[in-house]
Amino acid sequence: MKVDVSAIMKVAGASVAVNGSVGFDSAGFLGESYTFEEPLAVKGEIYNNGQTLTLDIHVSGSMKTECSRCLKEIRADVDFDIEEFLSRSDTDKEQPEDEDVILFEGHEVELDPIVHDRFLMELSGRYLCSEDCRGxxxxxxxxxxxxxxxxxxxxxxxxxxxxxxxxxxxxxx
Ligand SMILES: [Zn+2]
Ligand SMILES: [Zn+2]
Known part of the structure; x- marks a missing residue:
């Protein structure tokens, strides 16, 4: 999903609501696979912090994956927050040195790749069908x-x- 931030680019303190969904069929990470039957719900805001923009959203939904011990298919909740700085890459303004800033072009922020990347980072990597799965x-x-x-x-x-x-x-x- 894309969020138009043109209205808040130059107004410190202004914010734009983020309320929608990000859909990807599947994601793979270190040999594990994750399948989504429904898009992930994305809710929060992007606000102008006076220097750059801050993305502050909550991602929730569910997915199918495998128990990492017995490989049985299981359903797991997806539930995490994203808080990132965003900065326009195509302005004359000097970019913040911070490596954690996510660059975007124009006046729209594409959330899909951000949510996707953070989803992979958030994974504990170990989803089990039950705590005492014997594998x-x-x-x-x-x-x-x-x-x-x-x-x-x-x-x-x-x-x-x-x-x-x-x-x-x-x-x-
Ligand atoms: Zn298991
Ligand atoms: Zn055996």
Whole structure:
């Protein structure tokens, strides 16, 4: 979505409301994939802070991804804030030295790439179907949530085995 900021470019303190949605079908990051059935809702404002513009929005929605342990498809909430400085790239005015400033051209700010980039940064990278998902057997690929497959997966240093046994016992209790 694009936001016209021409009315606030030269007026310190002025703001323009942001209320819409940003849609992308899917995003990929470090081998994980995220699919969106509906656009993400984007709500907030862009205001003139006296020097540049500040983008201050909240992004929310839901997506489908895989449990990073068992690869089961799961639905996860998307919920994060974006606060960034924006500055026009095509003016004579000197650009702020700050690397965190996002440049835009003309009098419209295209939010899609900003939301997309921040979405990827915001990902914890670990979405689980449940906190105690047991994952897949690294030997045969069996989903260990459905029971044990009988493979021998433990390759624990014998010196640690005693400790591992104690931990396993505590977990079973
Ligand atoms: Zn899982
Ligand atoms: Zn197995």
């Amino acid at each position: 897949l057997c690294p030997v045969c690929g069996h989903d260990l949530n459905e029971g044990d497959c009988g493979c021998s997966r433990e390759q624990i240093d014998p010196r640690w085995q005693a400790l591992a046994d104690i931990l396993a016992q505590q977990k079973d209790e």
